[in-house]
Amino acid sequence: MATDSEMTPRVSDMVEALPWPPARAAWYTVSLIAMVHMLSMLDRSIINLLVQPIKRDLAMSDTEMGLIIGFAFSGAYGLFGLPMARLADHRSRKMILVMGLAVWSVATALCGAARHFIHLFFARSMVGAAESVAGPASMSMISDLVPPEKLPRAFAIYQLGISAGAAGALFIGGLLVAFFAAVGPIHIPLFGVARDWQLVLLICAIPGLLTALLFFSTVREPVRRNRRTAGSVPLRDVGRFLGQNKTLFILLFLSLGIGAIENFGLMAWRPAFYERTYGWGPQQIGPLLALSLVISVPIALISGTWLAEYMNKKGHIDAMVRVCFLTQALSAPFSIAGPLMPGPWLALICGTLASMFGLMGAPAQNSAIQMVTPNEMRAQISALYLLTISVVGTGLGPLAIALTTDFGFGDEASLRYSMAVIAGLLAPGGAFLMYLAIRPYGRAVADAQTGWAATRQLAAD
Numbered sequence: 001m002a003t004d005s006e007m008t009p010r011v012s013d014m015v016e017a018l019p020w021p022p023a024r025a026a027w028y029t030v031s032l033i034a035m036v037h038m039l040s041m042l043d044r045s046i047i048n049l050l051v052q053p054i055k056r057d058l059a060m061s062d063t064e065m066g067l068i069i070g071f072a073f074s075g076a077y078g079l080f081g082l083p084m085a086r087l088a089d090h091r092s093r094k095m096i097l098v099m100g101l102a103v104w105s106v107a108t109a110l111c112g113a114a115r116h117f118i119h120l121f122f123a124r125s126m127v128g129a130a131e132s133v134a135g136p137a138s139m140s141m142i143s144d145l146v147p148p149e150k151l152p153r154a155f156a157i158y159q160l161g162i163s164a165g166a167a168g169a170l171f172i173g174g175l176l177v178a179f180f181a182a183v184g185p186i187h188i189p190l191f192g193v194a195r196d197w198q199l200v201l202l203i204c205a206i207p208g209l210l211t212a213l214l215f216f217s218t219v220r221e222p223v224r225r226n227r228r229t230a231g232s233v234p235l236r237d238v239g240r241f242l243g244q245n246k247t248l249f250i251l252l253f254l255s256l257g258i259g260a261i262e263n264f265g266l267m268a269w270r271p272a273f274y275e276r277t278y279g280w281g282p283q284q285i286g287p288l289l290a291l292s293l294v295i296s297v298p299i300a301l302i303s304g305t306w307l308a309e310y311m312n313k314k315g316h317i318d319a320m321v322r323v324c325f326l327t328q329a330l331s332a333p334f335s336i337a338g339p340l341m342p343g344p345w346l347a348l349i350c351g352t353l354a355s356m357f358g359l360m361g362a363p364a365q366n367s368a369i370q371m372v373t374p375n376e377m378r379a380q381i382s383a384l385y386l387l388t389i390s391v392v393g394t395g396l397g398p399l400a401i402a403l404t405t406d407f408g409f410g411d412e413a414s415l416r417y418s419m420a421v422i423a424g425l426l427a428p429g430g431a432f433l434m435y436l437a438i439r440p441y442g443r444a445v446a447d448a449q450t451g452w453a454a455t456r457q458l459a460a461d
Contacts, residue, residue: 174286
């Protein structure tokens with residue numbers, strides 16, 4: 001159980017003079033948070049590799065599969081995200097993360113037990129509802145673990161966990177699919193006959209339960225910093241803050257939402273694209289896509305962190321959003337060209353470069369929100385940010401490509417053209433909106449620094 005000190009904000013939390021947590025404990029917690037998000041991405045993304053076998057056994061169309069991958073997850077994520085974020089802004093973020101991890105791990109196992117479309121839809125919704133707690137609570141914790149100048153590297157570690165989960169879903173999933181496909185259906189007592197995709201989902205649920213126990217046993221709730229008020233902030237204050245920065249948040253969230261539709265759509269259908277277009281099955285493309293992430297992710301996060309911190313040190317007050325624009329602009333051409341390549345290796349190279357350039361902006365993107373948001377609102381504003389990415393991106397991205405394939409081209413073999421059309425429509429627009437957000441973001445950073453300085457002065461007085 002959580003202690004009273006973990007569940008109740010203290011007056012001392014408002015005093016900025018408190019020292020930061022010891023470096024070893026802080027970076028351990030950041031690393032464990034990254035592991036939680038690795039498992040989140042694993043449980044969220046593993047289904048992308050199982051599209052064909054699930055369609056085979058449950059007799060589903062591309063559109064139905066798009067609903068399972070996207071809307072089932074994102075609808076529940078959106079419904080629970082903001083209420084849980086409000087809780088995370090004044091209750092124990094540690095306990096929220098532990099409970100969320102345990103629930104979505106169980107829900108992943110329930111996805112493996114599904115026998116019909118409706119069963120899978122509701123189990124997938126349960127995964128989305130539980131995962132909605134992870135991002136806001138984690139981002140709020142990280143901001144109280146390391147000083148602002150080290151936030152990009154902390155969020156690089158956080159993003160590394162997410163990317164490792166995506167790679168793990170492809171690599172581990174590909175190997176497990178190949179193994180169980182060779183073994184054939186297995187009879188499990190009290191469960192019945194389990195096919196290859198069901199066994200993969202059942203196995204993927206186990207690490208989350210073990211990590212939840214480790215997190216509960218070894219992590220302490222960090223002290224909240226830079227708070228202007230104690231306790232829960234009224235929704236009208238959150239709305240007032242958003243209204244005061246409406247130009248920034250409209251541009252920022254529109255850009256991120258558009259980019260997420262493109263990114264999640266392409267990611268969801270990439271394994272099926274390689275299978276339909278080039279004849280590469282999950283056992284081939286899974287490990288290859290995972291290897292591409294293993295190579296590109298460290299390069300992207302290290303270079304993106306260095307670029308964000310370098311521009312910040314050079315005095316660019318808008319450095320975080322400026323980096324986001326640059327990386328989106330570099331990623332767009334490769335996202336569009338990848339599905340149109342004549343061979344699988346060229347497609348893989350383009351996809352890797354698109355992911356690498358896009359991911360370079362992740363440390364700056366995550367830091368940008370925290371740097372302009374008061375502590376008592378961070379989980380809630382982060383929830384809106386993550387809702388934009390997860391609900392809009394996960395909900396509309398896979399479905400948009402599926403609808404374009406089913407009703408636009410009317411042919412499963414035309415999946416590659418659906419992917420190229422969606423990327424061509426969305427990637428340039430997202431980059432342009434991020435460019436427009438640079439100037440209002442610089443003003444928001446200046447306002448935030450002025451407000452925090454006033455808070456520290458009041459505490460000193």
